[in-house]
Amino acid sequence: MIKGVLGALVPLLAALAAFAFGAMMLVTLGASPLAGLDAMLDGAFGSGSRIAATAVKATPLILVGAGITIAFRTSVINIGGEGQIIAGALLSTVVALSFPNLPAFILVPLVLLSGAVGGGILGAVPGALKAYASVNEILSTIMLNLVMVQFMNFLLRGPLIDPFELEAGTRIPQTQRLSDNATLPTLLDGTRLHIGVPVAICAAVGAYLILWRTPTGFRLRAVGYSPEAARAAGISVKRNITLAMTLSGSLGGIAGAILVFGSEGQRMVTDGSAAGFTGSAGFNGIVAALFGGLHPLWTIPSAMLFGALLTGATQLQRVLQVPAALAVALNGIIVIFVISSTPVRGWLQRSLADSGLFNRSSDTAGMD
Amino acid sequence: MGEFFTLSVLVATAASAIRLATPYLLASLGETVGQRSGVLNLGVDGVMLLSAFFSYWTVLETGNLWLAVLVGLVVGLVMGLLYGVITVFLNATQGISGIGIFIFGLGLSDLLFRQLVGTPKPVRRLPNVDIPLLSDIPHLGEALFQRNLLTYLAFLLVPVTALLLTRTTFGLNIRSVGDNPQAADSLGVSVERTRFVAILIGNSMAGLAGAALVLQLGIFQPNLTQGLGFIAVALVYFGAWRPIGVMGGALLYGFVNATVLQWKALGIIPVSGSDLANMAPAVLTILALIVVARRVHAPSALTKPFTRH
Numbered sequence A: 001m002i003k004g005v006l007g008a009l010v011p012l013l014a015a016l017a018a019f020a021f022g023a024m025m026l027v028t029l030g031a032s033p034l035a036g037l038d039a040m041l042d043g044a045f046g047s048g049s050r051i052a053a054t055a056v057k058a059t060p061l062i063l064v065g066a067g068i069t070i071a072f073r074t075s076v077i078n079i080g081g082e083g084q085i086i087a088g089a090l091l092s093t094v095v096a097l098s099f100p101n102l103p104a105f106i107l108v109p110l111v112l113l114s115g116a117v118g119g120g121i122l123g124a125v126p127g128a129l130k131a132y133a134s135v136n137e138i139l140s141t142i143m144l145n146l147v148m149v150q151f152m153n154f155l156l157r158g159p160l161i162d163p164f165e166l167e168a169g170t171r172i173p174q175t176q177r178l179s180d181n182a183t184l185p186t187l188l189d190g191t192r193l194h195i196g197v198p199v200a201i202c203a204a205v206g207a208y209l210i211l212w213r214t215p216t217g218f219r220l221r222a223v224g225y226s227p228e229a230a231r232a233a234g235i236s237v238k239r240n241i242t243l244a245m246t247l248s249g250s251l252g253g254i255a256g257a258i259l260v261f262g263s264e265g266q267r268m269v270t271d272g273s274a275a276g277f278t279g280s281a282g283f284n285g286i287v288a289a290l291f292g293g294l295h296p297l298w299t300i301p302s303a304m305l306f307g308a309l310l311t312g313a314t315q316l317q318r319v320l321q322v323p324a325a326l327a328v329a330l331n332g333i334i335v336i337f338v339i340s341s342t343p344v345r346g347w348l349q350r351s352l353a354d355s356g357l358f359n360r361s362s363d364t365a366g367m368d
Numbered sequence B: 001m002g003e004f005f006t007l008s009v010l011v012a013t014a015a016s017a018i019r020l021a022t023p024y025l026l027a028s029l030g031e032t033v034g035q036r037s038g039v040l041n042l043g044v045d046g047v048m049l050l051s052a053f054f055s056y057w058t059v060l061e062t063g064n065l066w067l068a069v070l071v072g073l074v075v076g077l078v079m080g081l082l083y084g085v086i087t088v089f090l091n092a093t094q095g096i097s098g099i100g101i102f103i104f105g106l107g108l109s110d111l112l113f114r115q116l117v118g119t120p121k122p123v124r125r126l127p128n129v130d131i132p133l134l135s136d137i138p139h140l141g142e143a144l145f146q147r148n149l150l151t152y153l154a155f156l157l158v159p160v161t162a163l164l165l166t167r168t169t170f171g172l173n174i175r176s177v178g179d180n181p182q183a184a185d186s187l188g189v190s191v192e193r194t195r196f197v198a199i200l201i202g203n204s205m206a207g208l209a210g211a212a213l214v215l216q217l218g219i220f221q222p223n224l225t226q227g228l229g230f231i232a233v234a235l236v237y238f239g240a241w242r243p244i245g246v247m248g249g250a251l252l253y254g255f256v257n258a259t260v261l262q263w264k265a266l267g268i269i270p271v272s273g274s275d276l277a278n279m280a281p282a283v284l285t286i287l288a289l290i291v292v293a294r295r296v297h298a299p300s301a302l303t304k305p306f307t308r309h
Helices: A002-028 A033-045 A048-073 A081-098 A104-133 A137-157 A163-168 A196-213 A215-225 A227-232 A237-261 A274-278 A281-291 A296-320 A325-354 B007-036 B044-062 B065-089 B094-116 B140-144 B149-167 B169-179 B181-186 B191-217 B228-238 B243-266 B271-278 B280-293
Strands: B128-130 B146-148
Touching (some): A002 A325, A048 A196, A048 A215, A048 A237, A048 A281, A048 A296, A081 A237, A104 A237, A104 B280, A137 B228, A137 B271, A196 A215, A196 A237, A196 A296, A215 A237, A237 A274, A325 B094, B007 B044, B007 B149, B007 B228, B007 B243, B044 B065, B140 B146, B149 B169, B169 B181, B191 B228, B228 B243, B243 B271, B271 B280
Antiparallel strands (some): B128 B146
């Protein structure tokens, strides 16, 4: 009980500290923190359509975050969310361009599935490289992010460019408007709330069920907890590392497909950078997952919070002329505070256990 | 292709390769010191972005290049203090706290740039300084000895770092806390202090790298580094944790980047393929990591927080 309270309290305190830091930054920038908070809350939750926008913004974070929990629980550090999102988006775009006339009830699931396959491939490669060639996955996933940005730019400026852009000579690097049959149906009229949101929530629940309610998940977590013990128990460490990265990547890939087919433009556009397409969801998803204690279900409200931070920051820029990059800096601070507080939490729990106030259970929510 | 293999173009490519290698080299040498002490700093890119911004802003406001270099160094040092506290005293998971530093640096440099500068304005670049006599050597002198002072400093720091690591007591301490902190601790070496100082050195050099990057370009824009700091971390693996190997890696990168630029300028790479050509450095890094992964071994305690039992 005490443990549970502590477990929730410490990251919350870390978040509060981070927000205090954000308030300090607002003061430095000459804006009132209260007005800032007001603008952000209004921007994130001020009306039905704004709440819908926040949920839509949170969707890729839920997916990437749920994927991150699978990887991190297997002790594989997947920093490749950006590349996996792009891979999923590209493959689903190619599929929609190839089969534009399929009926919606086939095409919509098909593009989501293609996203999963694209992201899964980009996760499987660094996973297999780690498992079978001892290549550090942090470095390989980061490099694949850099590769995928350029590959996206190549495809959108060349083979996949809207033929109209070539005709008109404007050459904006974007695809043509993709088949309407692939558009994610909206759930509420007048808002952007589309089926990507429940899909992401189902995926997070799925990640939870896989990790804690199936033999596969047991093996993944066993590898994450102690590779030696897992090996001794006959579990293939290599296969499970590859599997964890594949699953993690495929969730990011679905996020990529949702970014394309849930967008207003219904096409894939690049501004030359990864963040221009992904909105840095590949990194922000890590933040959401860490903040949710690396639990797929807690990742859902956590991602909503960061989605609110993002939509709130846009409003902050509009009302107080504070650059929206503030949200990115705050995300970094939150990661730093939460990750620094995790050992503190462990230390608090240990000293409480030593004092005999409660018995330590074997269930450790820590991430290292 | 023929026009590439003319003497003047080759000399120009070599000169630009050495210039482009400078930020990689400074950042990677610093990261080498940190990693030899057992600390992985993935935040290099964020530190470089912050120091690059502050260096740029300093030149914009004062016009003083050397003050700008100093500012870059100090920004690195300050970020080192932050990272040192997080990893050494709070024992945070290094791979992830580094990503936190990266995101923070990315966001803050973007925010400050938009708030304080707005639209990119070019500033004065680091001037090239001819080394007497050596710069008069035909062709070679032009490529090697007509560079800026930060480039000379970066290459000078290669033997300095190597000597520091292998020939000094402090270097021995760094390597011992990176390989076997328990043993080092039992012999009276302070693991915390040694790692903290190594982190400060590493981050200061990342700060210098950011200054070098922006002062060689003469312009800043959000996300200026585009992953350069991450490649610098990978170069440490590539160079097998040795300054000389790291220099080889940085030079290779400089040459690949310079050649791609030169080939684009000469039309050897068509415009449509230029994005594919931009993939070269990252693809090369992955291949290099595959090749070196099994041959070299990392400091045994790399990324492992130290706790006394």
